[in-house]
Amino acid sequence: xxxxxxxxxxxxxxxxxxxxxxxxxxxxxxxxxxxxxxxxxxxxxxxxxxxxxxxxxxxxxxxxxxxxxxxxxxxxxxxxxxxxxxxxxxxxxxxxxxxxxxxxxxxxxxxxxxxxxxxxxxxxxxxxxxxxxxxxxxxxxxxxxxxxxxxxxxxxxxxxxxxxxxxxxxxxxxxxxxxxxxxxxxxxxxxxxxxxxxxxxxxxxxxxxxxxxxxxxxxxxxxxxxxxxxxxxxxxxxxxxxxxxxxxxxxxxxxxxxxxxxxxxxxxxxxxxxxxxxxxxxxxxxxxxxxxxxxxxxxxxxxxxxxxxxxxxxxxxxxxxxxxxxxxxxxxxxxxxxxxxxxxxxxxxxxxxxxxxxxxxxxxxxxxxxxxxxxxxxxxxxxxxxxxxxxxxxxxxxxxxxxxxxxxxxxxxxxxxxxxxxxxxxxxxxxxxxxxxxxxxxxxxxxxxxxxxxxxxxxxxxxxxxxxxxxxxxxxxxxxxxxxxxxxxxxxx
Amino acid sequence: xxxxxxxxxxxxxxxxxxxxxxxxxxxxxxxxxxxxxxxxxxxxxxxxxxxxxxxxxxxxxxxxxxxxxxxxxxxxxxxxxxxxxxxxxxxxxxxxxxxxxxxxxxxxxxxxxxxxxxxxxxxxxxxxxxxxxxxxxxxxxxxxxxxxxxxxxxxxxxxxxxxxxxxxxxxxxxxxxxxxxxxxxxxxxxxxxxxxxxxxxxxxxxxxxxxxxxxxxxxxxxxxxxxxxxxxxxxxxxx
Numbered sequence: 001x002x003x004x005x006x007x008x009x010x011x012x013x014x015x016x017x018x019x020x021x022x023x024x025x026x027x028x029x030x031x032x033x034x035x036x037x038x039x040x041x042x043x044x045x046x047x048x049x050x051x052x053x054x055x056x057x058x059x060x061x062x063x064x065x066x067x068x069x070x071x072x073x074x075x076x077x078x079x080x081x082x083x084x085x086x087x088x089x090x091x092x093x094x095x096x097x098x099x100x101x102x103x104x105x106x107x108x109x110x111x112x113x114x115x116x117x118x119x120x121x122x123x124x125x126x127x128x129x130x131x132x133x134x135x136x137x138x139x140x141x142x143x144x145x146x147x148x149x150x151x152x153x154x155x156x157x158x159x160x161x162x163x164x165x166x167x168x169x170x171x172x173x174x175x176x177x178x179x180x181x182x183x184x185x186x187x188x189x190x191x192x193x194x195x196x197x198x199x200x201x202x203x204x205x206x207x208x209x210x211x212x213x214x215x216x217x218x219x220x221x222x223x224x225x226x227x228x229x230x231x232x233x234x235x236x237x238x239x240x241x242x243x244x245x246x247x248x249x250x251x252x253x254x255x256x257x258x259x260x261x262x263x264x265x266x267x268x269x270x271x272x273x274x275x276x277x278x279x280x281x282x283x284x285x286x287x288x289x290x291x292x293x294x295x296x297x298x299x300x301x302x303x304x305x306x307x308x309x310x311x312x313x314x315x316x317x318x319x320x321x322x323x324x325x326x327x328x329x330x331x332x333x334x335x336x337x338x339x340x341x342x343x344x345x346x347x348x349x350x351x352x353x354x355x356x357x358x359x360x361x362x363x364x365x366x367x368x369x370x371x372x373x374x375x376x377x378x379x380x381x382x383x384x385x386x387x388x389x390x391x392x393x394x395x396x397x398x399x400x401x402x403x404x405x406x407x408x409x410x411x412x413x414x415x416x417x418x419x420x421x422x423x424x425x426x427x428x429x430x431x432x433x434x435x436x437x438x439x440x441x442x443x444x445x446x447x448x449x450x451x452x453x454x455x456x457x458x459x460x461x462x463x464x465x466x467x468x469x470x471x472x473x474x475x476x477x478x479x480x481x482x483x484x485x486x487x488x489x490x491x492x493x
Numbered sequence: 494x495x496x497x498x499x500x501x502x503x504x505x506x507x508x509x510x511x512x513x514x515x516x517x518x519x520x521x522x523x524x525x526x527x528x529x530x531x532x533x534x535x536x537x538x539x540x541x542x543x544x545x546x547x548x549x550x551x552x553x554x555x556x557x558x559x560x561x562x563x564x565x566x567x568x569x570x571x572x573x574x575x576x577x578x579x580x581x582x583x584x585x586x587x588x589x590x591x592x593x594x595x596x597x598x599x600x601x602x603x604x605x606x607x608x609x610x611x612x613x614x615x616x617x618x619x620x621x622x623x624x625x626x627x628x629x630x631x632x633x634x635x636x637x638x639x640x641x642x643x644x645x646x647x648x649x650x651x652x653x654x655x656x657x658x659x660x661x662x663x664x665x666x667x668x669x670x671x672x673x674x675x676x677x678x679x680x681x682x683x684x685x686x687x688x689x690x691x692x693x694x695x696x697x698x699x700x701x702x703x704x705x706x707x708x709x710x711x712x713x714x715x716x717x718x719x720x721x722x723x724x725x726x727x728x729x730x731x732x
Contacts (some may be wrong), residue, residue, distance in 0.1 A: 351566065
């Protein structure tokens with residue numbers, strides 16, 4: 001898999017319709033290293049000085065080559081490609097070698113696998129030359145030559161390689177130059193030369209490389225070891241203000257992340273997206289997932305909701321976004337799902353969580369919650385906020401041994417508890433020594449005494465009554481021991 | 494053809510009955526009410542409007558049996574912008590599975606409507622209860638469409654003065670608490686027909702418990718005590 005003009009592809013990955021763009025050598029007199037098709041149509045060609053290129057296309061965007069970023073990006077593509085095979089290695093600077101023999105069955109044959117691979121790559125924003133050959137060196141040579149060919153037999157590989165120019169080999173420039181001076185330009189011509197003489201003159205490595213390409217020598221490769229977490233930084237070709245172009249760039253990274261997760265057989269639970277600005281502090285967007293997921297659409301929907309939420313709340317991005325970073329903060333194992341015989345019998349488990357996450361992304365994580373009861377006599381402490389769907393677990397955790405002394409039934413053990421609780425007890429008026437709420441309250445039952453909490457500083461001593469107001473609404477009221485004030489704490493609904 | 498057979502034709506509607514509409518429903522838990530509702534319960538995949546002026550007039554206990562039943566299935570029960578904190582021990586004592594309950598806190602009515610609509614539409618919610626304040630006809634229509642799409646039981650609470658206004662919700666009920674009982678008037682239902690006002694005893698179970706409890710309290714400022722085992726056996730024997 002050869003990514004031609006990788007530095008250019010990487011840079012323009014986050015842009016939907018790039019204009020003329022060139023990668024330059026940098027330095028005092030920068031030259032054009034590679035250019036994209038719009039630039040080429042302006043007459044720009046590699047090797048030109050940048051000043052000449054700018055004269056041809058005034059709106060040209062340019063950038064010096066960043067070898068470190070390229071290396072990182074290649075590793076990320078490798079991590080993404082890990083979903084196709086576990087045996088792959090990097091061929092610096094711009095190619096990947098994938099051993100796919102073992103994956104053919106999983107992907108329904110070579111043709112279908114290649115389709116998956118190229119479609120996936122275009123989702124990432126890359127175009128690559130993909131060549132298959134029985135040897136990795138052979139495949140790399142074909143891909144480098146720009147031949148999208150699938151060769152499965154060594155006998156067919158030999159004539160194909162014979163026509164390729166020598167400069168494609170991983171040999172020092174002097175070697176190919178010297179051979180060219182001798183009139184040897186292609187691999188076939190080189191192989192026609194006597195082996196021992198060739199080895200003596202140009203070193204063993206040339207002969208070895210030719211042998212490896214044709215399976216005459218073993219061709220071991222250093223396997224690529226995927227990182228434990230996904231981290232990607234994408235520098236945007238042009239700073240952006242709006243959500244849509246930002247999402248377009250983010251999509252590239254999310255696609256990579258999805259491939260990475262598939263390779264790891266994991267799902268993401270915590271994701272961090274950082275938006276880097278020109279000169280203000282970066283904006284950090286954190287996403288949490290209730291159930292692990294690796295569905296890029298789902299991740300993107302949530303990110304879209306979050307980013308548009310930023311705008312919705314009148315919170316403008318403080319500055320133009322120059323670069324984005326995506327980090328997988330926490331992942332959990334997630335097996336692949338077996339296909340069900342009947343499509344409708346699948347439980348909507350993941351579906352069920354989707355809506356929670358969706359709303360959380362828009363309204364904020366704290367805005368969507370659930371409650372659990374907590375063993376305590378004091379009504380205001382007898383419940384806890386918890387994660388939706390995790391009530392049983394949290395409830396048990398909260399009932400720690402330290403509290404076991406207070407696990408006696410709550411105060412309303414003898415009557416049905418109310419359904420509504422006021423956030424803070426509301427003080428009631430007192431008319432003729434009796435509490436009143438828009439009219440006198442009639443006490444129905446009570447009192448029930450609660451004496452609790454002396455050990456943690458929230459000491460309460462209250463007598464609880466159930467009362468009814470003039471309209472027939474039942475209230476849950478209490479009187480404090482050491483005062484005569486009455487409070488409304490709950491409503492029976 | 495005998496008249497009985499003719500009348501069995503579902504296309505025939507008799508003026509003294511509300512039309513039998515094939516609606517999926519969940520039993521309300523009150524036989525008297527089930528009889529009055531088309532489909533014999535709260536309509537699924539539709540919006541129900543409950544109009545009441547009092548907070549705590551029994552609207553939750555009216556819905557509770559249905560909610561308890563739905564909470565033991567796998568879908569969510571969502572409370573959007575409830576007026577007070579739902580009291581966890583209270584809901585648990587009704588038998589509600591809190592693990593299925595989701596609460597949504599919102600900053601404005603517009604946000605509540607948006608959230609309620611999204612939840613209803615998602616198809617992952619068994620019931621969505623929304624306290625949305627003044628909902629216009631348009632928003633109620635949107636929620637009704639969302640409920641139809643997501644096949645959920647949607648409930649909006651509104652003030653009694655809305656009763657006179659037309660509403661696209663297929664079921665509208667007006668509530669007033671009247672000491673012992675809950676007075677309930679069906680303003681609108683599928684299939685039409687005027688429904689007699691109902692009076693439901695939603696607090697029955699609670700009332701019984703209170704009476705039982707009251708006998709246990711010896712003095713006004715004494716903590717309730719457990720009856721002695723002998724007394725307990727005696728009481729059980731009497732019951």
